[in-house]
Amino acid sequence: MAKARELKGRIRSVQNTRKITRTMEMVSTSKLKRAQDRVEAARPYAERLSGVIRRLLTPELAARYPLLRQPATVRRAAVVLLTSNRGLAGAFNANLIREARSLMARLRAEGAEAELHISGKKGISFFRFANEQLRTAIADIGDRPGAADAQRLVDELMAEFVRGEMDAVYVVYAKFNSALSTPPTTMQLLPVAPPAAEAEAAAGAQADVEYLLEPSGDEILGRILPLYVRNSVYRALVETSAAEHGARRTAMKNATDNAGDILETLTRTYNRVRQAAITQEIAEIVGGAAALE
Template sequence: MAGIKEIRTQIKSVQNTRKITKAMEMVAASKMRKAQERMRAGRPYATKVREIATHMMQTHPEYSHPYLEERKELKAVGIVVISTDKGLCGGLNTNIQRLVLSRLKEFDAQGIKVQATALGNKGLGFLTRIGTNLVSQEVQLGDTPSLERLIGALKVQFDAYMDGTIDALYVATNVFVNTMKQEPSFIRLLPLPDGLADPFQTSLEEESQLPKASYKWDYIFEPDAKSVIDDLLHRYVESVVYQAVAENMASEQSARMVAMKAASDNAKKVIGDLQLVYNKTRQAAITKEISEIVGGAAAV
């Protein structure tokens, strides 16, 4: 009977685990809808800022902002790694870490120095383990992205780019495709591409092949064109990072919901298998007892 008791304990344990994973699945599904709404709400803002900035720069081609200038040689780059603060979301963090590691190896092979910023606890732990030059960090971002919290960590990289310490700035994040698919992406943030192509829809290889858009709009600037373009481009760069964080949060909740659903389904299957073993063991024990009773009665 000791075997039956052990199996019953295992069944109870797996049932308790299934209750937890089922609850986490439902919570993730609720948060996923809100995260997707925030992600989609941020896209029109970034699109409109990108259009206006493009128009303004083409009306004043004589002025070139440092964010638009291609450096002749890449000696050092910055990377902003966006990850989750918590686990239990499938291979989401593993995929982005694998992508970042491959890029770091490429930069190292070319003799390019790297300084990194971690947004999210998992990315911070990863960059610390591999010994990357970590210049800033921000963790415990919560379920709602806040630009005010991100600016401090990002300013370190923006100032380094303006000072010439780094020649390019990249963002590594998970781009939300649909509930079942999240695409790990390595996006070039600075220098900005010609025509300010959408970084979430255009790869690094496709940027150079895009036709340069032309506009015939004109603006009246106050106080002057340089101040307006500078401020607008800075707002645009911040909006891209904010959108990247929003994309990663939507990806996190989707991946967690799928992972918890798979865990719940696996737990249900394990419970079924254990229940079958339990019934067989119990039946064997009952049959043995009956045989002993019949044998004893026959002996008398």
């Protein structure tokens, strides 16, 4: 019965593991709903903000704002990578890291100096292990990122871009399309590109409405551009957080299902071994009785 005892121990181990993965799946499902609500709440504000910039922006005004400066060549670029602080989320962090490495390789192949800014312990540990120098490493942004977190990530980069010390800033994050679709995405944060008209059209606004502006459009645009950049980073943070919970829920559901399949196989094997042992014992008893007759 040594093999039967071993199988029974493995069955208990898999049962305990399945309890853990099922609990983590339930926790991730709960967190995903709240994170998805934050993503949906952030979108209308971002769409309206994009619409205001698109309406105010003219070629004459664009030449006056450093955040709209289009450099002839990119000599120095920053890559802001958003990852999670925890694992057990399938290939979520690996895909983000792969996207960031591909972007940095492309920038360096074009002759630019690419520096790395990371939020999340998983990204930090990977690139430190790879001996990549990190200019910024932030590991204390939780499941509910706020505007202050976005400001902390991007304000210094905006200041460097305004001074002409930085030519481009990119953000690598997980775009939250649904719980099952969270592709790694690269967004060019700086220089600010004029928002496309599709966002405003999706919000149901009319493109030909005339406005009376107080203060002037020039002053409004000067105030709103830094806000637009910070809001873009905030949206990337909340979408990455929601995508993390979706990926973890999927990974834990798959693990729970796999544990059930393993349990079914182990239980069947255990029953066969136990039945064989019982049959052997009966045969030995019958053989011993026959020998005594």
